[in-house]
Amino acid sequence: KQEVTQIPAALSVPEGENLVLNCSFTDSAIYNLQWFRQDPGKGLTSLLLIQSSQREQTSGRLNASLDKSSGRSTLYIAASQPGDSATYLCASRGSSASKIIFGSGTRLSIRP
Amino acid sequence: GAVVSQHPSWVICKSGTSVKIECRSLDFQATTMFWYRQFPKQSLMLMATSNEGSKATYEQGVEKDKFLINHASLTLSTLTVTSAHPEDSSFYICSAREGTGFQETQYFGPGTRLLVL
Numbered sequence: 001k002q003e004v005t006q007i008p009a010a011l012s013v014p015e016g017e018n019l020v021l022n023c024s025f026t027d028s029a030i031y032n033l034q035w036f037r038q039d040p041g042k043g044l045t046s047l048l049l050i051q052s053s054q055r056e057q058t059s060g061r062l063n064a065s066l067d068k069s070s071g072r073s074t075l076y077i078a079a080s081q082p083g084d085s086a087t088y089l090c091a092s093r094g095s096s097a098s099k100i101i102f103g104s105g106t107r108l109s110i111r112p
Numbered sequence: 113g114a115v116v117s118q119h120p121s122w123v124i125c126k127s128g129t130s131v132k133i134e135c136r137s138l139d140f141q142a143t144t145m146f147w148y149r150q151f152p153k154q155s156l157m158l159m160a161t162s163n164e165g166s167k168a169t170y171e172q173g174v175e176k177d178k179f180l181i182n183h184a185s186l187t188l189s190t191l192t193v194t195s196a197h198p199e200d201s202s203f204y205i206c207s208a209r210e211g212t213g214f215q216e217t218q219y220f221g222p223g224t225r226l227l228v229l
Contacts, residue, residue, distance in 0.1 A: 038222075043118075043205055043222040044156075089155060099146070100207075100218065102155045 002027045004092055006103035014111045015082060021075040021106050022092035028068045031098070035064050035075050036089040038105070044089065048075070080110045114140045116208045117219040121200040125196055126229055133191045133224045135206030141186035142208035146218075147179075162189050196228040 003026045025033070032051050034043040045096050048057045048064040050073070056065040063076040071089055091102045116140040125131050135145060144163050148156040160176075162168040162183035170176045178200075180192040189208075193200055205223045208215060 041203075041223075041225065044220040046220075049217075099158050099161060101156075104155045107153075 002030075002042060002092060002101045004090060004101050004103035006055060006088075006090060008106060009104065010107040012109040013080060013105055014046050015080060017080050018076070018078050019080055020028075021077070021088050021108070022089075023073040023075070023103055025092045025101075027092075027094060028071050030068060031093045031095050033064075033066050033071075033073050033090060033092045034100070035062075036091065038087045038089060038096075040087075057100060058095070068105050077108075081101075082110045082112050085110045114208075114210055114217070114219045115143075116206065116219045116221040118204075118206055118224050120163060121222065122225040122227075124227045124229065127197055128195055130192055130194045131196055131226060133189070133193075133204055133206075133226075135189045135208070135221055137187045137210070137219070140208075140210045141190075143186065145183055145189040146207040146209070147181060147189075147191050147207045148207065150205060150223075151167070156205060159191075163182040181198040193226065196226070198228045201226055201228045219220060 005024045005031045009083045034049045035047045038044050050057050050066040061078040087105045087107045091100045093100050117136045119134045145182045147159045150156045159174045160168045160170045162181050164182050164183050164186050168181040183189040203223050203225050206221045
């Protein structure tokens, strides 16, 4: 059974810093891995999706990497801004027919 | 991108009453829809998967008689919380899957906050 873990549970950094959020998964046979953002009391916004055949995806200041052999994914945020404050969730999917398994999330706070 | 809507966005009800939450895919047909529950400061937990025209598949520990799911069309799924109790208070999020294979994408609704008094 796939388990997805995110460490740390919470992170606070000053504005302008580059930061990395970590996600680990127990079953390396994944179909894809996705990073989401969730603002308080809101739904999910998809940030980046990495297919199993890919190593990374980039969108603006965000870069997500995938290392299936080690069961890890990272989300790199460059030049952080207060508007980046939110909870970031990673989620993996084992196959095209399987469900998405979410990690517990990292609550990110960017201090002005 | 595709949009998934939920209605209502929040609801307060008395204990013992039933509450219906709607999930709609606005500009695409969703062969599969998912219902998640999220407690404060916790992650999303899948409750059930529903396919249009067939019975929903519930996750272990989720009472199918309490959480009734109907997926009557390719654009609409409903979740009814029957005889709601305070412990059912939570944030309910639906998701709709579009496409197949590598073209497949899953979109999430904005969520419905339920408070049972």
